[in-house]
Amino acid sequence: MTNSTTHEVTLLTRAGCGMCERALEQLQGICAEFGIEVGSVDVDAVAATEPGLRAEYGDRLPVVLLDGREHSYFDVDETRLRADLFR
Template sequence: MTRVSRAHVELLSRAGCSICQRVYHRLVELAAELDFELSLIDVDAAAAAGDSALRAEFGDRLPVVLLDGHEHSYWDVDEPRLRTDLALGRVVVEDDG
């Protein structure tokens, strides 16, 4: 059986960030259209829970979009690039079981 793995998009955000909210809503729409997994990470909440690395690295340019764990864009969704990268990055997995 052959299957295509889904890309994973993470949005790094913080509470009270109106630009972050706008970007998140656009990513929700794109996830439905382009079939990728989407998660939202509040960098301040992560720091309060003991993981300050994301806030230290990305906190000055939120929102930040990560594609499969790598920085893809910040302050907005680079939609043409995201569409291209998602189309090029699909991984076909052969499953003999």
């Protein structure tokens, strides 16, 4: 299933986060159906250059960003994400 609109999906993560690993696997499966590569950003690794990411999202990872905006956190909202990617 592909869509003419290109979206960007990014997962904010932290090393050693089991929930983050599961969310990434789930996102990769969903996004592959739409021909989208999932990006991921470790909020601790980029804290020196982007401290705002860790400050805003660091206590509720994983966070899914769709087109740069928060889409869901802790769990991937698969139904909503599929609907939004189809738009």
